Amino acid sequence: MLSEFxxxxxxxxxxxxxxxxxxxxGTLGIGDDCALLAPRAxxxxxxxxxxxxxxxxxxxxxxxxxxxxxxxxxxxxxxAAMGAQPQAFTLAFSLPKAEEAWLAAFSEGLFxxxxxxxxxxxxxxxxxxxxxxxxxxxxxxxxxxxxxxDAAQPGDDIWISGTLGDARAGLxxxxxxxxxxxSDTATFRRALERPEPRVALGLALRGIAHAALDLxxxxxxxxxxxxxxxxxxxTVDVDDVPRSAALRRLAPEIxxxxxxxxGDDYELCFTAPVAARAEVEKAGHEVGIQLTRIGTISALExxxxxxxxxxxxxxxxxxxxxxxxxxxxxxx
Amino acid sequence: MLSEFxxxxxxxxxxxxxxxxxxxxGTLGIGDDCALLAPRAxxxxxxxxxxxxxxxxxxxxxxxxxxxxxxxxxxxxxxAAMGAQPQAFTLAFSLPKAEEAWLAAFSEGLFxxxxxxxxxxxxxxxxxxxxxxxxxxxxxxxxxxxxxxDAAQPGDDIWISGTLGDARAGLxxxxxxxxxxxSDTATFRRALERPEPRVALGLALRGIAHAALDLxxxxxxxxxxxxxxxxxxxTVDVDDVPRSAALRRLAPEIxxxxxxxxGDDYELCFTAPVAARAEVEKAGHEVGIQLTRIGTISALExxxxxxxxxxxxxxxxxxxxxxxxxxxxxxx
Numbered sequence: 001m002l003s004e005f006x007x008x009x010x011x012x013x014x015x016x017x018x019x020x021x022x023x024x025x026g027t028l029g030i031g032d033d034c035a036l037l038a039p040r041a042x043x044x045x046x047x048x049x050x051x052x053x054x055x056x057x058x059x060x061x062x063x064x065x066x067x068x069x070x071x072x073x074x075x076x077x078x079x080a081a082m083g084a085q086p087q088a089f090t091l092a093f094s095l096p097k098a099e100e101a102w103l104a105a106f107s108e109g110l111f112x113x114x115x116x117x118x119x120x121x122x123x124x125x126x127x128x129x130x131x132x133x134x135x136x137x138x139x140x141x142x143x144x145x146x147x148x149x150d151a152a153q154p155g156d157d158i159w160i161s162g163t164l165g166d167a168r169a170g171l172x173x174x175x176x177x178x179x180x181x182x183s184d185t186a187t188f189r190r191a192l193e194r195p196e197p198r199v200a201l202g203l204a205l206r207g208i209a210h211a212a213l214d215l216x217x218x219x220x221x222x223x224x225x226x227x228x229x230x231x232x233x234x235t236v237d238v239d240d241v242p243r244s245a246a247l248r249r250l251a252p253e254i255x256x257x258x259x260x261x262x263g264d265d266y267e268l269c270f271t272a273p274v275a276a277r278a279e280v281e282k283a284g285h286e287v288g289i290q291l292t293r294i295g296t297i298s299a300l301e302x303x304x305x306x307x308x309x310x311x312x313x314x315x316x317x318x319x320x321x322x323x324x325x326x327x328x329x330x331x332x
Numbered sequence: 333m334l335s336e337f338x339x340x341x342x343x344x345x346x347x348x349x350x351x352x353x354x355x356x357x358g359t360l361g362i363g364d365d366c367a368l369l370a371p372r373a374x375x376x377x378x379x380x381x382x383x384x385x386x387x388x389x390x391x392x393x394x395x396x397x398x399x400x401x402x403x404x405x406x407x408x409x410x411x412a413a414m415g416a417q418p419q420a421f422t423l424a425f426s427l428p429k430a431e432e433a434w435l436a437a438f439s440e441g442l443f444x445x446x447x448x449x450x451x452x453x454x455x456x457x458x459x460x461x462x463x464x465x466x467x468x469x470x471x472x473x474x475x476x477x478x479x480x481x482d483a484a485q486p487g488d489d490i491w492i493s494g495t496l497g498d499a500r501a502g503l504x505x506x507x508x509x510x511x512x513x514x515s516d517t518a519t520f521r522r523a524l525e526r527p528e529p530r531v532a533l534g535l536a537l538r539g540i541a542h543a544a545l546d547l548x549x550x551x552x553x554x555x556x557x558x559x560x561x562x563x564x565x566x567t568v569d570v571d572d573v574p575r576s577a578a579l580r581r582l583a584p585e586i587x588x589x590x591x592x593x594x595g596d597d598y599e600l601c602f603t604a605p606v607a608a609r610a611e612v613e614k615a616g617h618e619v620g621i622q623l624t625r626i627g628t629i630s631a632l633e634x635x636x637x638x639x640x641x642x643x644x645x646x647x648x649x650x651x652x653x654x655x656x657x658x659x660x661x662x663x664x
Contacts, residue, residue, distance in 0.1 A: 031561060032481050033413035033545050034378035034471070039370060045377060046366035047454065049468060051424040053461035081365035092383040092466050122379065125466075129385035134424050134457075134466035136381060139366070149364050213365050229363065 011103055012091070012121065035122035037088055039140040045087075046139040046146065048078035054131040059174075064102045066193040067133075068109025074216065075137035076117060076197035077266040081214040083147040083206045084139030086119040086199060094129030117199055147205060147212035147270065152230035156210055156271035156297040159280060161198050161289050163242045164219060166191035168262025169250060178254055184246035191244075195266035204283035205270060212270035218261040220309065220321075223269055227297075227307035236295035238321075239314045260311075260321065271297050343435055344423070344453065367454035369420055371472040377419075378471040378478065380410035386463040391506075396434045398525040399465075400441025406548065407469035408449060408529035409598040413546040415479040415538045416471030418451040418531060426461030449531055479537060479544035479602065484562035488542055488603035488629040491612060493530050493621050495574045496551060498523035500594025501582060510586055516578035523576075527598035536615035537602060544602035550593040552641065552653075555601055559629075559639035568627035570653075571646040592643075592653065603629050 013030045039045045052071055054060055072089065079086050091110070114121065119137070170188030172178050180188065198214070205212065211226045219241065227234055241259045248255065272280050277293075284291035300307070311319040345362045371377045384403055386392055404421065411418050423442070446453065451469070502520030504510050512520065530546070537544065543558050551573065559566055573591045580587065604612050609625075616623035632639070643651040 033410040034380040034416065034478075036376040036414075036473070036475055036478060037379055038376040044368040044370040047369055047422065047470075048366040049422040049424045049455055049457055049466070051426055051457045051459055051464070051466060053426050053459055053464075056426075056459060056461055078365040082368075084366060090379065090381040090468060092381045092468075094383055094385050094388075094464060123381055125381055125383045127383055127385055127388060129388055129464065130462040132383070132385075132426060132461065132464045132466075134381070134383060134464075136422060136424075136468040138379075141368070143368055146366075146368060 012107060012124065030121070030123055035088070035090070037122060037138060039087075040085075042142060043140045044143045044146075046079055046082045046084035046141050047136065048075055049134065049136040050075050050078070052133045063193065064105040065109035068106040068111075069113050069194055071133045071135055072110050072113050072119070072137070073195050073197050074266060075135045076113070076119065076199055077195065077214040077216070079137055079139035080198040080202035081147060081212050081268060082139065082141055083145055083202045083209075083212070084141035085203060086117045086137065086139045088120045088122045089114065089135055089137040090123045091121060092125040092134045094127045094132045096128070096131060117197070142206075145206040147202065147209055148229075149211055149213055149226050150229035152211035152226050152232055152271040152297050153273065154232060154297055154299040156273055157277065157280075157293050158223070158234060158236065158295040158297060159209075159270050159272060160215075160219075160242055160292050160294050161201055161267045161284075162265075163244045163247070163290075164215065164265045164267060165243050165247050165255065165258030165262045167195070167264035168258040169247055169254070171264070172254070172258070178250060180246065180250065184249060187244060187246040192264060195264070197266060198268045198289065200287040201268055201283065201289050204287050205268075205272075205280075208276050208279045208283060209270040209272045212268055215265040215267050215269050216263060218263040219269065220260050223309055224307065226269070226271065227309070230297075231300060231307060233298050233300060233305070233308055233310065234295055235298065235310045235312060237312050237314070238319060240292065240294045242290065242292040242294075256321075344439060344456065362453070362455055367420070367422070369454060369470060371419075372417075374474060375472045376475045376478075378411055378414045378416035378473050379468065380407055381466065381468040382407050382410070384465040395525065396437040397441035400438040400443075401445050401526055403465045403467055404442050404445050404451070404469070405527050405529050406598060407467045408445070408451065408531055409527065409546040409548070411469055411471035412530040412534035413479060413544050413600060414471065414473055415477055415534045415541075415544070416473035417535060418449045418469065418471045420452045420454045421446065421467055421469040422455045423453060424457040424466045426459045426464045428460065428463060449529070474538075477538040479534065479541055480561075481543055481545055481558050482561035484543035484558050484564050484603040484629050485605065486564060486629055486631040488605055489609065489612075489625050490555070490566060490568065490627040490629060491541075491602050491604060492551075492574055492624050492626050493533055493599045493616075494597075495576045495579070495622075496547065496597045496599060497575050497579050497587065497590030497594045499527065499596035500550075500590040501579055501586070503596070504586070504590070510582060512578065512582065516581060519576060519578040524596060527596070529598060530600045530621065532619040533600055533615065533621050536619050537600075537604075537612075540608050540611045540615060541602040541604045544600055547597040547599050547601050548595060550595040551601065552592050555641055556639065558601070558603065559641070562629075563632060563639060565630045565632060565637070565640055565642065566627055567630065567642045567644060569644050569646070570651060572624065572626045574622065574624040574626075588653075
């Protein structure tokens with residue numbers, strides 16, 4: 001086992017070492033007991049950790065290059081949701097055995113995304129065991145500019161980046177829950193396997209958005225996190241939730257299920273004051289990402305009132321939805 | 333599964349929230365997309381990550397309270413080896429099922445150690461899957477005071493804290509490789525299950541020690557890391573390597589195997605100039621930890637010379653040792 005895992009260490013350490021480390025600004029990277037890292041002057045480190053387990057977050061036959069991409073993408077998405085600039089990450093993983101071709105493809109997907117966002121591998125751990133990936137990611141953000149979940153205000157618009165539901169639609173096709181033609185299937189699969197973290201958008205929304213998070217568990221559950229932390233309510237126009245042309249070709253009830261409770265979207269959901277609409281749209285234009293208003297934040301009306309989402313149809317009439325929370329690939 | 337894992341989240345989040353967070357100094361802890369953390373003014377964050385897997389790093393029937401202690405202890409040990417002051421950690425883990433008694437004991441061991449070192453849980457992730465624990469730990473250190481692996485100098489003394497080999501002796505008893513009486517068995521088991529990170533010693537050695545690391549994989553392999561990073565050689569007096577009275581009751585060849593290649597010791601191995609001997613001993617006194625000189629660092633003599641350890645017996649004669657590297661519980 002030793003030689004196998006030395007191989008892994010060298011494989012990842014070599015690629016990591018291709019970037020300048022131990023720079024004046026900088027980091028003491030792989031090879032010591034700890035890495036050293038500092039946020040930018042006057043800023044703080046935004047830190048998030050995610051663990052991905054085979055059979056729960058991905059299938060055993062997943063394309064390893066796509067897995068490398070997604071393992072880091074879901075972490076960068078958390079930085080995007082805080083308006084943080086990616087700096088570095090650590091990677092710990094357990095593997096049943098060290099297959100060079102698998103590791104080469106996995107690390108290619110991982111480092112291609114890392115290099116695109118200037119995010120350096122600064123440390124890690126490898127061990128034998130059932131396949132498990134744990135990434136911890138570090139970004140830099142001025143604390144007063146961080147996009148927090150508890151900062152929504154009554155009257156705020158609720159915005160969504162990109163489109164929702166394609167990843168859940170892709171999972172449904174893989175599971176045989178519904179079918180789609182080859183082109184739409186490819187669209188869905190790409191959304192499921194290769195989410196793009198909205199890092200540039202998160203940075204552009206500093207000073208504009210009030211609250212933000214990334215949609216990993218489905219709009220219904222995730223928006224509720226903002227409401228609970230901010231002690232507010234929301235009204236969402238269900239038919240305004242943006243979806244792809246491919247998703248529009250599935251049945252309306254599947255569209256609703258995928259967009260509202262799908263998960264694995266990794267788009268940003270954020271709130272911003274009505275007065276900031278032009279600024280929000282300008283930020284979207286600058287980063288080339290479609291932004292859509294889907295509803296409004298309001299105050300709790302009585303002491304007994306609880307944070308909740310009111311759903312409306314296209315006519316403005318209330319909809320009673322029974323959404324299965326976390327109805328997506330990873331059940332927790 | 334949802335309710336089970338919500339229970340876990342609440343369990344850990346509640347204990348984490350018992351400490352003040354989001355303070356002026358501070359951190360935005362559990363409940364947002366990221367935690368926010370900054371090192372002390374003028375310092376950097378020292379960061380280390382370790383993954384522990386059932387059957388490899390611990391037995392399935394491990395005392396969960398001891399496991400909680402050890403999972404954090406091995407990470408704090410990496411901070412100690414850098415001379416860093418613990419600040420915070422993240423915990424990601426996968427569990428086959430959520431048993432409340434197991435989680436209560438695990439979190440008790442984890443938080444008891446965390447609180448003793450003022451190290452706050454600031455984020456995490458829980459999921460279903462084979463038992464796997466991934467902790468990432470954060471400390472603060474002035475970059476010029478960090479105890480690096482590449483900073484040894486020719487002529488330096490080599491020092492060891494505490495005693496080596498008890499953890500490996502305990503594993504041998506568990507495996508039936510050798511036997512010991514009940515009292516010695518308890519001593520060995522405690523060393524294996526409840527290592528104490530040498531945080532106070534690491535802090536006391538700032539500005540005194542040149543190079544340092546913590547002994548997790550056995551002296552022979554770990555000291556070589558310092559030599560390779562510093563491009564130097566070492567001579568070690570094998571019989572000077574400190575060991576407990578319990579270990580001295582095992583056969584001499586077992587003592588040697590456990591002290592030199594045992595692993596799981598989590599003592600510090602460091603180098604310091606001869607002129608600093610009195611300061612080193614004073615630092616050891618102050619923190620109440622026995623420190624022992626076991627050898628000397630020397631320069632490579634020719635261009636073809638490689639970093640290596642020369643072992644000597646009590647008479648000063650060279651010993652040819654065939655040490656099985658990483659001859660301990662986790663084989664990688």
